[in-house]
Amino acid sequence: MERKKQTIIITSIVIAIFLMAALNSEVFSARLDITENKVFTIQGGSIRVMRSLKEPVRITYFLAQKLKNVSTVFRQIEDVLSEYAAKSNGMVTLTIVDPVADEKAAQTAEKYGIPSWKENQSEGRDAEKSFTAYSGLLLEYQDKVAPIPRVLAIEDLEYNLTMRIQAFVENKTRKIGLLLGSQKHDPSVIQQMIEQTGFEVANLLPGQEIPQEVDSVFVLGGAEWTEADLFYIDQYIMRGGKAFFAVEGVQILEGEGQIFALPVENSAILKMLETYGAKISSEMVMEAANPPIALYIDEVGFYNYWFQTFGDFASKNNPLTTNFQGMIFFWPSPIDLVAPDGVKAESLVATSPYAVRIKNQSTLDPQTTSQMYAVNSESKAQATLIATLSGELPSFFKDKPAPVPAEIIARSNPQARIMVSGNSEFINFQRLQGVAQQMPQYMQSLQYNINFFMTSLIWLTNSPDIISIKTRANRDTSLGKIQEDGPRDAAKNFAIYFNLVVIPLAVIIAGVVxxxxxKKKARTE
Incomplete structure (x- = not known):
């Protein structure tokens, strides 16, 4: 009997060793991904792009091996890269080099703009001592190269790889046209952010023809533009171009500690957007301080014209807002959807049901906002902040002569796709940076603004496959998305009680049992 038991044990050990070796081998590469958003699972869109390659893409990961002792994220990056190559059917090869130990690798990293930095040791005798660190990628295909200078997280890794490989396959980099009508935005900062997403930027001017190679146009401001300034934007859309309009319905004037509001009237761009199906109102939106949706400013209190919005108030049917994390808005104007026949208008991001619309309010000082909200609180209702329009958009110049010399006017676009926001402040990087410094508790939400901006450009210029890769890692796990005081406090108390009481108690009980x-077994023996 004892010999039989030993045979079973030895056989089980041999089988276990065989299975572990198989799981570690190149032949049997199946993996179990139990992360919430399957961040280690390569999506079908990426696989289709990789398998459309004519030749293999060579990926080199420049990694200082010491970084693995600092954070587990660098091992995770290796895992995602290995899985990416494994799913490519041989069309992607992966090499990992340490430029600290390999002088040739360091020279290559420097040549392609992959930087080093000083990182502190986190443990051991050498804690607090710094070392040279690298974590960057170089993609090579035929005679083309595409560096990703610094890789510090896995969330956007698959997207960044697939975007660059898609550019290899199409033999072009997608291009975003930038049209600025507002002096408050720094074009160099916006251009840098767009380029980090894998696009090229074409700086455009109103009243000039938009090059055919521009994949989509981002318009900031423009309330002062004439119909002649807008003609080529309209015709670009009518001929199949995509666009994002972020235009104010109310002009904000700041100076000497005071804030003034000036409604925008007789604006050609607002009339054009209304023709398409999105009417930006000359009102502004205020949000509630209870529940705390409005932003809290130290020594001032809640400022109702600055507020957050959450995933609960975003479209559940659009891939752009899949796993929407929320955003922060500054003095936005609401959008009324007035879509003509053949146009589908969708409210993409909205306020909470506690929002109120304010008209003809000239001063916006923080000291008066709570009183203004209280006066108008009986008219609380949800309002659209960002909308999409798709389908057969009519030209703004459909029934009027062209304001510039033009031989042919495109009268409509049956496959149009545009986005409209009643405010451009949500992507004013100087504003975002200032608020982050003044109110660090909102820093993560401000990052969501940038994420949404980037994702919007991807949605306008790419296939659903690409946008699904980009939005997969987006999720809001904060308790802040629970708006009612009672449920939010209950959730917080449950989390504290469960972690500090239930789990330790369960461990103690298990130990006692x-x-x-x-002890009982010892007595029996």
Whole structure:
């Protein structure tokens, strides 16, 4: 009997060793991904792009091996890269080099703009001592190269790889046209952010023809533009171009500690957007301080014209707002959807049901906002902040002569796709940076603004496959998305109670039970 038991044990050990070796081998590469958003699972869109390659893409990961002792994220990056190559059917090869130990690799990293930095040791005798660190990628295909200078997270890794490989396959980099009508935005900062997403930027001017190679146009401001300034934008859309309009319905004037509001009237661009199906109102939106949706400013209190919005108030049917994390808005104007026949208008991001619309309010000082909200609180209702329009958009110049010399006017576009926001402040990087410094508790939400901006450009210029890769890692796990005071406090108390009481108590009980069972067994023997 004892010999039979030993045989079973030895056989089980041999089988276990065989299975572990198989799981570690190149032949049997199946993996179990139990992360919430399957961040280690390569999506079908990426696989289709990789398998459309004519030749293999060579990926080199420049990694200082010491970084693995600092954070587990660098091992995770290796895992995602290995899985990416494994799913490519041989069309992607992966090489990992350490430029700290390999002088040739360091020279290559420097040549392609992959930087080093000083990182502190986190443990051991050398804690607090710094070392040279690298974590960057170089993609090579035929005679083309595409560096990703710094890789510090896995969330956007698959997207960044697939975007660059898609550019290899199409033999072009997608291009975003930038049209600025507002002096408050720094074009160099916006251009840098767009380029980090894998696009090229074409700086455009109103009243000039938009090059055919521009994949989509981002318009900031423009309330002062004439119909002649807008003609080529309209015709670009009518001929199949995509666009994002972020235009104010109310002009904000700041100076000497005061804030003034000036409604925008007789604006050609607002009339054009209304023709398409999105009417930006000359009102502004205020949000509630209870529940705390409005932003809290130290020594001032809640400022109702600055507020957050959450995933609960975003479209559940659009891939752009899949796993929407929320955003922060500054003095936005609401959008009324007035879509003509053949146009589908969708409210993409909205306020909470506690929002109120304010008209003809000239001063916006923080000291008066709570009183203004209280006066108008009986008219609380949800309002659209960002909308999409798709389908057969009519030209703004459909029934009027062209304001510039033009031989042919495109009268409509049956496959149009545009986005409209009643405010451009949500992507004013100087504003975002200032608020982050003044109110660090909102820093993560401000990052969501940038994420949404980037994702919007991807949605306008790419296939659903690409946008699904980009939005997969986006998720809001904060308790802030629970708006009602009661449920939010209950959730917080449950989390604290469960982690500080239930789990330790369960461990103690398990230990006591194990001790009693062992004691009973000892008595029996």
């Amino acid at each position: 194990r001790y009693l069972l062992r």
